[in-house]
Amino acid sequence: MEAVRRLMDLRHRGRAEDLPAVLAAAAPLLDAETATVLLVDYGQVALHPLRGTTLDTATALPVEGTPAGRAFTTAEQQWLDEGGGGVLWLPLLHGAERLGVLEFRIKAHPSDAHRLDLEVIAALVAELIASRRFYGDAVEHTRRRMPMQLAAEIIWNQLPPLTFAVDGTMVTAVLEPCYEVGGDAFDYAANEDVLHVALFDTVGHGISASALTTLTLNTYRNARRSGLALADTCRSIDKWIRAQYPGAFVTGLVAELDIATGAYRRISAGHPPELFLRAGRALPSLPTPNALPLGLGHMIDRPPRVVEQQLEPGDTLVLYTDGITEARDASGELFGAERLSEFLLDSLAGGIPAPETMRRLIQAIVSYEDGELRDDATAAMLQWRRR
Structure with a gap:
């Protein structure tokens, strides 16, 4: 609930570019090492870290041929086991609109209850992106991979x-x-x-x-x-x-x-x-x-x-x-x-x-x-x- 409260604070006094820092601080509260927002570009070719992300591990991932891409294309969570822990990707959906994915690096295999909690966080993050995107250009800067005419x-x-x-x-x-x-x-x-x-x-x-x-x-x-x-x-x-x-x-x-x-x-x-x-x-x-x-x-x-x-x-x-x-x-x-x-x-x-x-x-x-x-x-x- 503390993680939810911190994210909810962004509804009234936050920008989309503030979201990565709040998520990074909230990740330990969610039994995760990191939490990263990846948004799809306009061409729907790759998933890119939301502007404001400072994690060294945050990189763009292709939609084709990656677990993150499958989470985006199927709208279903994907898990990559890395020996006990691993990476969980959850689709970011605003209604039926696909925004990208939320990536969690987790120390231990998540239980069903843990996954459900993280799904709630992903739903909240999607709502925050959709509502905050018009108060700045962070989402547009993230989604654009070349100048737009x-x-x-x-x-x-x-x-x-x-x-x-x-x-x-x-x-x-x-x-x-x-x-x-x-x-x-x-x-x-x-x-x-x-x-x-x-x-x-x-x-x-x-x-x-x-x-x-x-x-x-x-x-x-x-x-x-x-x-x-x-x-x-x-x-x-x-x-x-x-x-x-x-x-x-x-x-x-x-x-x-x-x-x-x-x-x-x-x-x-x-x-x-x-x-x-x-x-x-x-x-x-x-x-x-x-x-x-x-x-x-x-x-x-x-x-x-x-x-x-x-x-x-x-x-x-x-x-x-x-x-x-x-x-x-x-x-x-x-x-x-x-x-x-x-x-x-x-x-x-x-x-x-x-x-x-x-x-x-x-x-x-x-x-x-x-x-x-x-x-x-x-x-x-x-x-x-x-x-």
């Missing part, structure tokens, strides 16, 4: 956490190139029984694209919070884009899922159809598009059409931008929707959690284009389980 800075500051879960339903997303993205974005919100999800792909790149994306995201949120229906939401976004950026446009998927019943409704504004996966196979795509790209809706005298689909428990929908399917290898061959579908089906069949599936997907896309993406690549996975 201004356009990407603007976009990341607009986005919700990559992963969210409620009542067994999950939405999880990825964006790449994470330090240069400017035209792609996603959003979601859970209100009562409705999960709102949107994915946008803005024409252009750089600051101009990020400014248009910012307008699109905030107009979408304003319409959603004003209680507008899907069609009226698209009309509102279309109106504001046309007023502020004449001639520009944004493609997008704007959707609603009834968490209780699995009723899915969406509008595709010039956007590729989502992948529809059920029981280990890909089902035919939903009709698309149902409207012109946002900003060009005035060209036809017809309101956006809403497509409805009844989901079954376990169904998965994957929304993506064309940067995913139009990725090219050295020979110029497209990654394509079929390859994307096969990748996702194989991953889900292997029991890979949704957030880890998306992390592996974006790594596969980057590798397919030999590390140099030609376009922003964004995807969001929506999985429905009956309440």
Whole structure:
């Protein structure tokens, strides 16, 4: 309880960078030699000691091929025996969002009760990181492994956490190139029984694209919070884009899922159809598009059409931008929707959690284009389980 009290003191008068010192002082109270926070970088490639860590033993650890990485990817604790004592890695989860891992060096093999106590500490540390991160830049300094372009800075500051879960339903997303993205974005919100999800792909790149994306995201949120229906939401976004950026446009998927019943409704504004996966196979795509790209809706005298689909428990929908399917290898061959579908089906069949599936997907896309993406690549996975 003394360790908990010391950590709780940070809620009111502490910064994220103060956390390593408090943990180091609290480690003996937890029957541990050291306690170290390791946060995942923006590319989700490695786990790095939180800024402010002074331990000589604290080093970055790859996500691939390490026990720390397995704790992160599986969201399950990992133990490495070193002859009596060893190292315990616990996932740092803020809700369903994976922040990194908490590493404990322990003199003796931990009992089940000891592990449970350390899980409570890990949960508290995750909450402290999530709440303290906005009062300084320690978390950002830790997660960034190269300079972030201004356009990407603007976009990341607009986005919700990559992963969210409620009542067994999950939405999880990825964006790449994470330090240069400017035209792609996603959003979601859970209100009562409705999960709102949107994915946008803005024409252009750089600051101009990020400014248009910012307008699109905030107009979408304003319409959603004003209680507008899907069609009226698209009309509102279309109106504001046309007023502020004449001639520009944004493609997008704007959707609603009834968490209780699995009723899915969406509008595709010039956007590729989502992948529809059920029981280990890909089902035919939903009709698309149902409207012109946002900003060009005035060209036809017809309101956006809403497509409805009844989901079954376990169904998965994957929304993506064309940067995913139009990725090219050295020979110029497209990654394509079929390859994307096969990748996702194989991953889900292997029991890979949704957030880890998306992390592996974006790594596969980057590798397919030999590390140099030609376009922003964004995807969001929506999985429905009956309440």
